[in-house]
Amino acid sequence: MLPDTLLQNRQELPSVRKHLKGAIPSLPAATHEWISDKRERDQKISGCPPDLWLIHGKLYDLTPFLASHPGGAVWLELVRGYDCTVEFETHHLDESKTAPLLAKYYVRDCDKGTAAQAYTFEENGFYKSLKRALCAELKKHQTTSRPSLAMHILSGIAVSLYLLSFAWMLVAQSVPSAFVCGLFLYPLLGVGHNFFHQRDNVWMYAFDLSCFGSYHWRTSHAISHHHYPNLDLDIEATFVEPWMTFVRTQAPPRVNAFINFVIFTALIAPMEFIRRIVTFAQGGDPFRVEYLIPVAQWALALLLAGPGWGTLLLLLMYYVSNLLLVIISTPVHRSDLAWSAGCDRILAARADYGEHTVIATNDFSVSAGLFVKLFVFGSFNDHITHHLFPTLDLSKQYLARPLFLEHVKRFDVPYRVTRFPDMFKGLFRVLCRNPNDLCYVPPTKTE
Numbered sequence: 001m002l003p004d005t006l007l008q009n010r011q012e013l014p015s016v017r018k019h020l021k022g023a024i025p026s027l028p029a030a031t032h033e034w035i036s037d038k039r040e041r042d043q044k045i046s047g048c049p050p051d052l053w054l055i056h057g058k059l060y061d062l063t064p065f066l067a068s069h070p071g072g073a074v075w076l077e078l079v080r081g082y083d084c085t086v087e088f089e090t091h092h093l094d095e096s097k098t099a100p101l102l103a104k105y106y107v108r109d110c111d112k113g114t115a116a117q118a119y120t121f122e123e124n125g126f127y128k129s130l131k132r133a134l135c136a137e138l139k140k141h142q143t144t145s146r147p148s149l150a151m152h153i154l155s156g157i158a159v160s161l162y163l164l165s166f167a168w169m170l171v172a173q174s175v176p177s178a179f180v181c182g183l184f185l186y187p188l189l190g191v192g193h194n195f196f197h198q199r200d201n202v203w204m205y206a207f208d209l210s211c212f213g214s215y216h217w218r219t220s221h222a223i224s225h226h227h228y229p230n231l232d233l234d235i236e237a238t239f240v241e242p243w244m245t246f247v248r249t250q251a252p253p254r255v256n257a258f259i260n261f262v263i264f265t266a267l268i269a270p271m272e273f274i275r276r277i278v279t280f281a282q283g284g285d286p287f288r289v290e291y292l293i294p295v296a297q298w299a300l301a302l303l304l305a306g307p308g309w310g311t312l313l314l315l316l317m318y319y320v321s322n323l324l325l326v327i328i329s330t331p332v333h334r335s336d337l338a339w340s341a342g343c344d345r346i347l348a349a350r351a352d353y354g355e356h357t358v359i360a361t362n363d364f365s366v367s368a369g370l371f372v373k374l375f376v377f378g379s380f381n382d383h384i385t386h387h388l389f390p391t392l393d394l395s396k397q398y399l400a401r402p403l404f405l406e407h408v409k410r411f412d413v414p415y416r417v418t419r420f421p422d423m424f425k426g427l428f429r430v431l432c433r434n435p436n437d438l439c440y441v442p443p444t445k446t447e
Helices: 004-008 031-046 063-068 073-078 085-091 095-103 126-140 149-172 175-196 203-210 214-227 257-281 289-305 307-329 353-359 370-375 383-388 394-410 420-431
Strands: 053-055 058-060 106-109
Touching (some): 126 353, 149 307, 149 370, 175 203, 175 214, 203 307, 257 307, 370 394
Antiparallel strands (some): 053 058, 058 106
């Protein structure tokens, strides 16, 4: 049984399900609303001042460090004023470098210490032990967590193939050309997903070609979903409600789940883009240059193919890439093989961040090479390693794999590698579940 302090910090925020409160469902919460709610709750619980950063119960003033932060100022700006212990832990592998640097900006201990933390980070616990082992392994191989040359080359190939197919689509103006363009857009989701978790870089903007936004996904995905997978705090799990319900604290949808899945896949990218425009118009977000990337796509398509046909070509292109993304990525968390809030009656919730991530996430085809990881699986197959160490580049995940297996056995953390077809079928079992059925099949041991 988790302590009450951890339980309260895993509960949903006011904005998470606000789109379900009215008589008619509205647009889900914008990312800045989630951040604002998290900041307000953490400040109330812990007493963290709005202009400081709370890490492991200590307050720091990182304002002078913003401009020189290796990952870019945006990461620090997003988590200012709340308990960012989990973000600090997952984004910094080498504590021998970060600890002395952080000490320079120490202000004082927080009055209520770690009261706002949702997880424990015991020095000899699963996550911290695994992280130290990975850091040592990287040093042993005289490398870092940053991308390899092969990753840069494959990313360049992926972008080039998409741009060529996009040009062909604008010239041919046919359904087959839009379909092929969507196939080549899909790997860019993997490229962008890999890189927007890291320091600011040019490859992360490949994600914006999909009509999604790399900046907003740094909040909805990298901060909310990554650190609170399958909890009521996970904005990616809740924004699809009531059409699809994955978190077991909520009742399943009343209408056909398969139809919802198909419709949602068609609308997800345009809906994201519309939400960004609305948020910008309402003053929720400042203008960002990368917002012009999808605008340029639409302008070219409408200019060369006409408003009607150009729109249809783009929507088909987005639909193909989104369909592949949703098919591959959704089951890794949302099947009956992954734990979610509400399943603690079957398998107890875990206090350690790493242990929680393991039971809430699935792996599949973990032995795939880098090309297959990127072009076929969109970077989602070795997914637990990615969640535990999001700044570890896709090309370096193979170094973590043996260490991960060693540590789940050592700490007796339930784990299994699943087959993708089993996960995908499990996704629909969750969507179509009986209201009285939690629909969760836990691992019996470390498999």
